[in-house]
Amino acid sequence: MIDFTSFDELRAAVGTEIGVSDWILIDQERIDRFADATGDHQWIHVDPERAAAGPYGRTIAHGFLTLSLVVPMSAQVMQASFVRMAINYGLNKVRFITPVPVGSRIRGRFTLNSITDIPGGVQGERTVTIEIEGEPKPACVAESIARYLV
Numbered sequence: 001m002i003d004f005t006s007f008d009e010l011r012a013a014v015g016t017e018i019g020v021s022d023w024i025l026i027d028q029e030r031i032d033r034f035a036d037a038t039g040d041h042q043w044i045h046v047d048p049e050r051a052a053a054g055p056y057g058r059t060i061a062h063g064f065l066t067l068s069l070v071v072p073m074s075a076q077v078m079q080a081s082f083v084r085m086a087i088n089y090g091l092n093k094v095r096f097i098t099p100v101p102v103g104s105r106i107r108g109r110f111t112l113n114s115i116t117d118i119p120g121g122v123q124g125e126r127t128v129t130i131e132i133e134g135e136p137k138p139a140c141v142a143e144s145i146a147r148y149l150v
Contacts (some may be wrong), residue, residue, distance in 0.1 A: 005079040007122055010148070011115045018112050018126070019077035023105040023133060024069055026061045027097050031102060034065040048102070061100040066140050073108030074144070083148045089123060092143035098135055107134040113143070121149035 002018055003011050025031065028048065034043045043050045044060055051059040080086055100106060109129040116123045121143060130140040 001076060002078045005077065005082050007115070007148075010080065010112070010122060010124060013112045014115055016112060019108050020110070021073035021076040021108040024073070026065075026100050026102060026104050026106060028102050031059060031061055031065065034068075035061055038062070038064070040064075041092060051118050053075045056099055056101055058104045061102070061104075063096040063140065066096070066100050066106065066130055067094060067142060069106065069120055069130070070108060070142065070144055073128070073130075074110065074126075074146075077108065077110050080148050083121065083150055085113045085149045087147050087149070089145040089147045092125065092145065094140065094142040096140050098132060098137045098139050100132055104135075106130050107133075118147065121147060 002013075004013070031045055035046050040062055042121050044054055044056070045062055046059065048059050051057075107130070109131060111127045113125045113127055124147075126144045126146070128140075128142045129138045130142075132139050
């Protein structure tokens with residue numbers, strides 16, 4: 001994990017890969033809990049029997065479940081201990097490229113694209129590529145925005 005200790009260190013890291021998270025198992029229990037939390041109980045996610053006869057041969061994770069795991073992945077990769085607060089400011093672009101089948105493991109690869117001054121701190125834009133273990137194409141690519149406030 002990288003611990004940035006100043007805005008200058010963040011600026012110096014622009015254009016570099018800042019880290020790769022640990023693998024996270026996407027099991028049926030995680031998928032079901034996400035379905036319960038969001039109300040999205042589509043059969044391709046929560047009905048293993050029906051999904052076995054579907055296009056992927058088993059259930060798949062919700063795209064937004066995959067995307068939501070950017071938060072814990074990011075926490076494994078970087079922190080900015082000098083700031084008072086870091087907040088998720090949003091996303092510029094998200095693409096769900098490859099479905100994540102149940103039983104898969106995913107991880108996040110983070111590249112820092114830019115640091116922009118804002119009142120009280122800086123805004124960082126990162127590309128997060130969520131990889132599926134053993135798959136050539138990523139599950140998701142997203143441009144994530146975080147604000148670091150002092």
